[in-house]
Amino acid sequence: MSGVVLPDLGFGGETARRFECSRAGCRAEAERAILWRNPRLHTADRRKTWLACAEHLDVLRDFLAARDFPLEVREVEELDD
Template sequence: MSFLDSLGTADGPVAAQCSRKGCRSGARWNLRWNNPKVHTPERLKIWSACDEHREWLEDYLKLRGFFRDTVAIDGEAGH
C-alpha cells in the first residue's frame, strides 16, 4: 500500500481513524490544535479521535498548551 492508497478509493474517501498510537478504531471527533512556537495562530493541525481516546488526546494537547477545540466529524461542536 502506498501513501496515495491511504487517501481514498474510487468509491470515496477512507473513514477517519483514531490518532492515538496503536488504535485502529474509526474516529468520530477532530481535535484542532497548534503549537504556537512552530505554527502561526491561524494554522490548525487536526488529530482524529474515537470516543474512547478523545479525552486522553484532549488532555495531552491541553497539558502542552496546544489544544484549540474539538469538533464532531459530522460537524457538531464538542468543546
C-alpha cells in the same frame, strides 16, 4: 488529516471515507477532530488536526491541554477537506 478511502462497491458510485483515530496503535473509527496548534511554532491561522475515537478523545485532548496548546474539538463531519 488521515483517512482511509473505501472502494466503490457499486452503491451510487461514490467512495466512502472512514477516518481512523490518531492514537498510536488504534484503528477505531474517529468520531471527533481535535484542531490544535503549538503557539511557539505555528501562527494563529495554522492548525493541526488529530482524529479521535470515543475511547481516546480525552487522552489526546488532555495531552495537548497539558502543554497549554490552544485546541478545539469538533465532530469529524464538520471538517473541511
